[in-house]
Amino acid sequence: xxxxxxxxxxxxxxxxxxxxxxxxxxxxxxxxxxxxxxxxxxxxxxxxxxxxxxxxxxxxxxxxxxxxxxxxxxxxxxxxxxxxxxxxxxxxxxxxxxxxxxxxxxxxxxxxxxxxxxxxxxxxxxxxxxxxxxxxxxxxxxxxxxxxxxxxxxxxxxxxxxxxxxxxxxxxxxxxxxxxxxxxxxxxxxxxxxxxxxx
Numbered sequence: 001x002x003x004x005x006x007x008x009x010x011x012x013x014x015x016x017x018x019x020x021x022x023x024x025x026x027x028x029x030x031x032x033x034x035x036x037x038x039x040x041x042x043x044x045x046x047x048x049x050x051x052x053x054x055x056x057x058x059x060x061x062x063x064x065x066x067x068x069x070x071x072x073x074x075x076x077x078x079x080x081x082x083x084x085x086x087x088x089x090x091x092x093x094x095x096x097x098x099x100x101x102x103x104x105x106x107x108x109x110x111x112x113x114x115x116x117x118x119x120x121x122x123x124x125x126x127x128x129x130x131x132x133x134x135x136x137x138x139x140x141x142x143x144x145x146x147x148x149x150x151x152x153x154x155x156x157x158x159x160x161x162x163x164x165x166x167x168x169x170x171x172x173x174x175x176x177x178x179x180x181x182x183x184x185x186x187x188x189x190x191x192x193x194x195x196x197x198x199x
Contacts (some may be wrong), residue, residue: 051083054121054137058093058106061133063124065095065103095123104132111197114189116140118130118149120197122159134159139190146190154172155184155191159198167194 015023058068071091072081080094081087093106105126110119123133136150148155159187162168163178170192171180183191 054093054108056135057121058095058123061106061121061135062093062095062096062104063123063132066098067096067100068106069094069096071105108137108140109197111193112144113139113141113193114187115142118190118193118197121193122198124164128135129164131159131162131164134194134195134198141187141190145184145187148184148187149194151189155182158182164199167190168199170195 055068059065069076070081070083070085071089071094074089078092078094081091091108093108095103095106097103103125105124105189106121107124108119108121110117112118117138118136119138121135121137122131124130125132134156139147139150141147141149144187150156158168158175158181161178162181165179168179168181169177170183170188172183176180182193
């Protein structure tokens with residue numbers, strides 16, 4: 001049986017394999033360049049927004065503060081650093097009122113939650129050895145349960161005047177000691193994660 005080639009008049013011949021590969025490679029390269037360009041353009045904006053949100057968080061967790069100073073813990077000494085300065089040392093933030101009076105430190109830390117990392121910013125008054133505020137910077141905990149670590153204002157209020165001595169502990173039936181935090185029903189792992197991050 002002979003094979004018969006059928007052609008439709010006016011139809012362009014199908015492109016060869018090499019041409020298809022070249023077209024796909026060009027499209028992929030252009031897409032990659034566009035994505036890389038968009039990333040480079042938006043990166044400074046994203047970083048500026050992160051710094052602004054962090055500064056808002058510091059003012060939130062250190063009551064009475066209106067001025068924020070970035071600091072590093074170097075060899076057991078707290079030294080001021082600029083926002084642009086890169087450091088491998090732990091970074092903390094000092095909160096000051098309008099008169100320049102020290103109000104407390106804000107410390108950012110992270111740890112494992114139920115679903116993913118939880119990033120916490122908490123205020124600390126070293127003179128009284130108390131946590132004076134807490135703000136969740138980032139969390140992907142379960143909506144409706146684990147996300148109560150930042151949506152449940154009663155839970156957040158646990159950290160407004162919380163003793164760190166002897167250590168912060170989670171309780172289930174209401175706090176009656178200055179170092180206790182009320183657990184969130186259905187979100188015990190997330191609750192304990194926040195306390196562990198602060199401890």
